[in-house]
Amino acid sequence: MKERKFMMFDVMPTKDIVAWNAMVAGFALHGMSEDSIGFVLEMQNAGQRPNRSTVVSVLPVVGQAKALRQGRSIHGYCVRRYFDEDDIMVGTALLDMYGKCACLVYACRVFDSMSAKNEVTWSAMIGGYVVCDRMVDALEVFDQMMIEGSSKLASSSLASALRACTKLADLNRGKIMHNYSIKCGLLPDITIGNSLLSMYAKIGSVDDTVKYFDEMVFKDSVSYSAIISGYVQNGNVEEAFAIFRRMQLSDVEPDVAVMVGIIPACSHLAALQHGKCTHGLAIIHGLAFDVSVSNALIDMYTKCGRIDHGREVFDRMTKRDIVSWNTIIAGYGMHGLGKEAIFLFLNMQTDGIIPDDITFICLLSACSHSGLVTEGKHWFHAMTLNYGIKPRMEHYICLIDILGRGGFLDEAREYIRRMPFEPDVRVWGALLGACRIHKNIELGEQVSQMIEKLGHESTGNFVLLSNIYSAAGRFTEAAKVRIVQRDRGFVKSPGCSWIEIKGNIHAFIGGDRSHPQSRNIYQKLEDLLVEIKKLGYQPDTSFVLQDMDDEEKEHALLYHSEKLAIAFAILSLSSDKPIFVTKNLRVCGDCHTAIKLITLVSKRIIVVRDTSRFHHFHEGMCNCGDFW
DNA sequence: TTAGGGTTAG
Numbered sequence: 001m002k003e004r005k006f007m008m009f010d011v012m013p014t015k016d017i018v019a020w021n022a023m024v025a026g027f028a029l030h031g032m033s034e035d036s037i038g039f040v041l042e043m044q045n046a047g048q049r050p051n052r053s054t055v056v057s058v059l060p061v062v063g064q065a066k067a068l069r070q071g072r073s074i075h076g077y078c079v080r081r082y083f084d085e086d087d088i089m090v091g092t093a094l095l096d097m098y099g100k101c102a103c104l105v106y107a108c109r110v111f112d113s114m115s116a117k118n119e120v121t122w123s124a125m126i127g128g129y130v131v132c133d134r135m136v137d138a139l140e141v142f143d144q145m146m147i148e149g150s151s152k153l154a155s156s157s158l159a160s161a162l163r164a165c166t167k168l169a170d171l172n173r174g175k176i177m178h179n180y181s182i183k184c185g186l187l188p189d190i191t192i193g194n195s196l197l198s199m200y201a202k203i204g205s206v207d208d209t210v211k212y213f214d215e216m217v218f219k220d221s222v223s224y225s226a227i228i229s230g231y232v233q234n235g236n237v238e239e240a241f242a243i244f245r246r247m248q249l250s251d252v253e254p255d256v257a258v259m260v261g262i263i264p265a266c267s268h269l270a271a272l273q274h275g276k277c278t279h280g281l282a283i284i285h286g287l288a289f290d291v292s293v294s295n296a297l298i299d300m301y302t303k304c305g306r307i308d309h310g311r312e313v314f315d316r317m318t319k320r321d322i323v324s325w326n327t328i329i330a331g332y333g334m335h336g337l338g339k340e341a342i343f344l345f346l347n348m349q350t351d352g353i354i355p356d357d358i359t360f361i362c363l364l365s366a367c368s369h370s371g372l373v374t375e376g377k378h379w380f381h382a383m384t385l386n387y388g389i390k391p392r393m394e395h396y397i398c399l400i401d402i403l404g405r406g407g408f409l410d411e412a413r414e415y416i417r418r419m420p421f422e423p424d425v426r427v428w429g430a431l432l433g434a435c436r437i438h439k440n441i442e443l444g445e446q447v448s449q450m451i452e453k454l455g456h457e458s459t460g461n462f463v464l465l466s467n468i469y470s471a472a473g474r475f476t477e478a479a480k481v482r483i484v485q486r487d488r489g490f491v492k493s494p495g496c497s498w499i500e501i502k503g504n505i506h507a508f509i510g511g512d513r514s515h516p517q518s519r520n521i522y523q524k525l526e527d528l529l530v531e532i533k534k535l536g537y538q539p540d541t542s543f544v545l546q547d548m549d550d551e552e553k554e555h556a557l558l559y560h561s562e563k564l565a566i567a568f569a570i571l572s573l574s575s576d577k578p579i580f581v582t583k584n585l586r587v588c589g590d591c592h593t594a595i596k597l598i599t600l601v602s603k604r605i606i607v608v609r610d611t612s613r614f615h616h617f618h619e620g621m622c623n624c625g626d627f628w
Numbered sequence: 629t630t631a632g633g634g635t636t637a638g
Contacts, residue, residue, distance in 0.1 A: 093629045122630085155631065298635090299636070
């Protein structure tokens with residue numbers, strides 16, 4: 001505010017209400033919420049009474065800052081001065097502010113009390129429900145508006161309604177709105193165009209999306225980021241890269257949102273070379289030092305196996321937000337570096353950032369991956385006692401995971417019993433996973449029954465129970481579980497591992513012989529098997545689900561996708577290069593043992609990312625301590 | 629006074 005001394009405003013000999021309001025609106029326009037709100041207080045101190053225009057200028061800023069306390073006091077001021085009576089603009093600004101502050105009860109109260117509403121009022125109410133994740137209600141208000149027909153249809157209302165359809169994955173309704181926007185002539189509106197594109201990319205087929213994208217007459221950076229992030233969130237990573245390349249050939253410049261959309265595509269593939277190229281592009285376009293882009297880069301590097309690069313990006317940031325800290329803490333957790341994760345958690349607070357509920361999920365999962373049972377329990381309780389954050393289902397899942405992996409199955413069961421809300425299938429799933437690790441058949445069966453009662457079986461849980469039986473040699477029961485799984489339509493997705501060599505992704509499925517170098521790969525694997533058997537490797541056939549004879553089982557294990565990817569990497573990379581493999585499922589226990597020994601015979605460092613974490617294999621050891 | 633794209637966990 002010091003610079004203000006030099007402003008025109010300060011040199012004005014007399015300041016009327018118009019001048020004060022212009023300043024409030026000016027700060028608001030530049031997103032300077034604190035200054036805008038502060039100025040309203042300052043004008044009152046200077047003896048100037050805010051009028052309707054002041055209120056209408058400052059309320060959107062209050063909403064943006066989610067400053068409910070100030071918003072309520074402004075509301076009180078409006079009531080005292082009768083501004084809220086029959087003034088559509090004041091009423092709309094108030095209800096919009098309440099909506100943005102997630103205070104829907106008040107938003108609705110203002111909305112219902114308004115005797116006259118215009119299209120902006122309806123739009124603000126629909127938007128309020130969308131902000132608060134109440135999509136069904138948002139669409140109900142939209143319908144009500146259409147039935148009443150007293151206001152014209154604002155494109156903002158349609159945009160919010162389309163967003164509700166997207167969140168609800170309601171493609172049919174979205175398509176109806178698409179037709180409706182054509183009828184109303186709203187399609188050329190870029191906001192509507194991009195909302196439709198975003199909807200198709202997030203819930204439609206790739207064909208639908210490309211068709212619509214190609215039909216768009218005008219495309220801006222929002223169009224590109226909408227389609228790219230929509231694709232990435234849906235797992236259509238290749239298609240996202242294709243659109244990104246099209247963008248580079250177009251005259252549209254990438255912006256922060258485009259970069260933040262495409263960077264996770266590299267993380268999905270664990271494609272470090274792609275990630276580095278994208279990082280380079282962000283630097284060229286002057287976007288690499290943006291907080292959100294840096295956050296996405298930290299995430300990308302940690303998920304591509306390079307926690308060191310992630311840390312470099314983190315250390316170089318001049319400004320960090322809560323996402324930066326959560327991302328780096330989660331990164332250390334994933335790499336099994338729990339102590340460092342706790343150290344950073346403490347550092348973030350000295351840096352003035354208050355941990356949120358997500359921070360604790362990152363921290364607890366870090367404790368789980370590092371076997372830090374005492375620390376995990378401590379932070380779970382401290383979260384409520386010292387930080388006032390009530391544990392959600394996700395926090396319980398982490399806690400059960402920590403206790404379960406650590407072998408404290410009874411304690412985990414007790415925590416579930418004492419939960420203040422009903423545990424969902426994921427909580428039971430965490431306990432079932434622990435039963436698999438610690439081979440506790442009795443509890444495993446009980447937990448499976450609980451999961452069945454909930455009626456939310458998933459493929460993963462069937463596989464876990466089947467594994468528990470197989471590990472105990474009870475193949476009849478294991479087979480029964482698999483039959484039930486098949487009859488109920490759950491299909492186990494095939495294990496797939498991939499590796500990036502010189503910027504190309506090579507993917508392998510178990511037993512796969514489609515790779516051009518398949519013969520060499522299988523030969524290499526046979527050679528490795530001979531070598532590691534000399535070191536005492538015995539195939540752990542309990543990880544084979546089928547009741548085959550031992551020789552068959554050994555073959556099924558030998559050709560698991562992660563082993564194929566590693567054999568190919570040893571053939572393709574010079575011996576000083578670490579090998580990074582990514583798998584779409586958890587690493588199998590037998591592969592885990594085999595890979596430890598492979599690091600000894602091949603003198604390689606092997607890093608495997610599975611769905612849960614990173615395994616750093618080096619000199620016959622894995623940093624997960626054999627719990628994952 | 630309203631509206632389109634983005635990063636963290638599970």
